[in-house]
Amino acid sequence: MKDKFRTPVSEEYLSEPAHRVRWQKTIEFAGRSSSSRLLTAAALSGLDLGDRTPLTASLEQLFGCSFESTTIDLDVEPLSGSYAVVTAFEVLEHLYNPLHLLLEVRKILHGAGGRLFVSMPIAKPASLKSADHFHEMSRDEALSLFRRAGFRVERSGEFRIRHPLFYLTGFKPLLRAWYEKVQIYELSVSEEHR
Numbered sequence: 001m002k003d004k005f006r007t008p009v010s011e012e013y014l015s016e017p018a019h020r021v022r023w024q025k026t027i028e029f030a031g032r033s034s035s036s037r038l039l040t041a042a043a044l045s046g047l048d049l050g051d052r053t054p055l056t057a058s059l060e061q062l063f064g065c066s067f068e069s070t071t072i073d074l075d076v077e078p079l080s081g082s083y084a085v086v087t088a089f090e091v092l093e094h095l096y097n098p099l100h101l102l103l104e105v106r107k108i109l110h111g112a113g114g115r116l117f118v119s120m121p122i123a124k125p126a127s128l129k130s131a132d133h134f135h136e137m138s139r140d141e142a143l144s145l146f147r148r149a150g151f152r153v154e155r156s157g158e159f160r161i162r163h164p165l166f167y168l169t170g171f172k173p174l175l176r177a178w179y180e181k182v183q184i185y186e187l188s189v190s191e192e193h194r
Helices: 011-015 017-031 036-042 054-063 098-108 139-148 164-168 171-179
Strands: 045-048 066-069 085-089 115-121 151-159 182-189
Touching (some): 011 017, 017 054, 017 151, 017 182, 045 054, 054 085, 085 098, 115 139, 139 182
Parallel strands (some): 045 085
Antiparallel strands (some): 115 182, 151 182
């Protein structure tokens, strides 16, 4: 049975212009990390949660190491290994239980300098919500989830993923101009959970 909340990485997905913009802005954000030099030195391998995409190859270039991808059910199965950097770009909104995944990431994140990079759409009104998202979170909800999972926010940002002219193509796209943004975070394990 197909799960409508699991987005397959298909040719259609990969050719979507908004994804290419998101990948570019994600790499720019990760590259500005104050700890990127430390991560590059410490990272023998990284973990990119979800399927491998062109973003995974860009992460490998940025951090100078290979990145593994996951093939397990991130809602219920355990993660294994030890990584200096883990990424979850556009993953949490597709999960029934993102807290489980974050607790698993905390277990495999190596060292005090280990980093988790996360991005997800900011919550939109129900009429604009993507059909393949189980849930979307406001900034406050995301911050609460991160704290509950034992993470501290090192940096955060927001960005848009569509060309400005897209928002002039109809009423619903015009509403998206107001609501559609991606929130992105660099997280570390909080002191009390190390």
